[in-house]
Amino acid sequence: MVYDVTRPETFTHLTDMWSKEVEQYSTNQDCIKILAGNKLDKESERKVTKEEASAYAKAKGYLFVECSAKTRENVEKCFQDLSGKVSI
Template sequence: SIGGILVFDVTNRESFDNVQKWHNEIQGYACDKIEMVIVGNKIDLEERREVKTEEGKKFAQKYGFDYFETSAKTGENVDAVFESMASKVLSKIGSGDLDPSQEIYGI
């Protein structure tokens, strides 16, 4: 894969704690130039939040990934996640870092 989106539930601490494990697993299957985005979902349930925005940002920054918070229920920021991923992948193709005609990639 050349792109991945790791999503966790901001109302569930365990799902955030698992992001590190999921990241490590993806590294075993992805190409060396993988683009990743970390997403904290369910921000419409703010009163039940267990993971602070700063925690998600800190994790993403540690690896140089973008961080978004979304609500699948309301649609807030969902488009921004996919637009960011598409932009990153297209930028790598445009710069010649990736050549999809020569290799098999997935997102």
């Protein structure tokens, strides 16, 4: 699940709705979930703190990473973290 670190409503909507949808409709309750904060390149416009998002991810048992699709910072890490948890 992805939220925009500069738009708190995307994080709120994710926590209020999307995480519940994933949990309710997932066919595999043990699936690996990751919370990704996007637009890390806009740090000066940040509205959702890393601590807030990290705490939410930890409470839900999700992996957590912040990245930037624009600069590609941590994008590869996001996929490596996720693929590293998937068992074959």
